[in-house]
Amino acid sequence: MRCVVRDFCKFSRQPCKGSQRKKVLLANTPAKLHIVLIAWSNGEITLPLAMRAYQKKSGKTKIDLAVELIEQAKRLGIKPKYLTFDSWYAAQKIFKALTLCEWKFVTQLKSNRKLNGIPLKEIQRNPYCMTQGEISGGIKVVVVRNGKKYFAGNGLESSKKELLLAYKGRWNIETIFRMLHHKLKALTNVK
Numbered sequence: 001m002r003c004v005v006r007d008f009c010k011f012s013r014q015p016c017k018g019s020q021r022k023k024v025l026l027a028n029t030p031a032k033l034h035i036v037l038i039a040w041s042n043g044e045i046t047l048p049l050a051m052r053a054y055q056k057k058s059g060k061t062k063i064d065l066a067v068e069l070i071e072q073a074k075r076l077g078i079k080p081k082y083l084t085f086d087s088w089y090a091a092q093k094i095f096k097a098l099t100l101c102e103w104k105f106v107t108q109l110k111s112n113r114k115l116n117g118i119p120l121k122e123i124q125r126n127p128y129c130m131t132q133g134e135i136s137g138g139i140k141v142v143v144v145r146n147g148k149k150y151f152a153g154n155g156l157e158s159s160k161k162e163l164l165l166a167y168k169g170r171w172n173i174e175t176i177f178r179m180l181h182h183k184l185k186a187l188t189n190v191k
Helices: 002-007 018-028 062-075 092-101 160-168 171-188
Strands: 034-041 046-054 083-085 105-109 128-135 139-146 149-153
Touching: 034 062, 034 171, 046 062, 046 171, 062 092, 092 105, 092 139, 105 160, 139 160, 149 160
Parallel strands: 083 105
Antiparallel strands: 034 046, 105 149, 128 139, 139 149
16 A cells, blocks of 8 residues: 555555655545554564554454454564553453463553452552462463553563553653654644
8 A cells, every 4th residue: 555655646556756745645545544553662663563454444453453453463473561551441352362471461451450350559559569360361471650650461470560660661662653744744744
């Protein structure tokens, strides 16, 4: 699709030039483009492995797309030390997919998430503590409270410091989103 958009006009199928090409891309790009992305990073280099565009009418949720990306990365032979994701993706489907892959994960949790059936904010009163238990789906995790934020990982032997550092590495994917946003914005600002 990228080659077609880059090289041909939508209606005439004739080669496009400069700004005409960008207007065609703009016409074919939704006002809000939602991308679900999986990337690999060693802390210095971050490479996108695969991505999916979310379309509400497709019937697939962003969680479904994320599970597809996890499965694709597994087929590629990727073996991450940790897979990190934000609290929006802390869903039972994701946890199950990662458990099937035998991958460790670290995610942020909202304070109303339940550990052993009790909301986190009621369990951990100390702003800097660590505990173990089960979250939805019977997934065993270690939960770290760091100030007002909660983090969970399925590496039960992991230290608090290790979990927090692993989650901090999630920032690397934000650089990819920044680059995509910059490139798409440059294309859509053409009049």
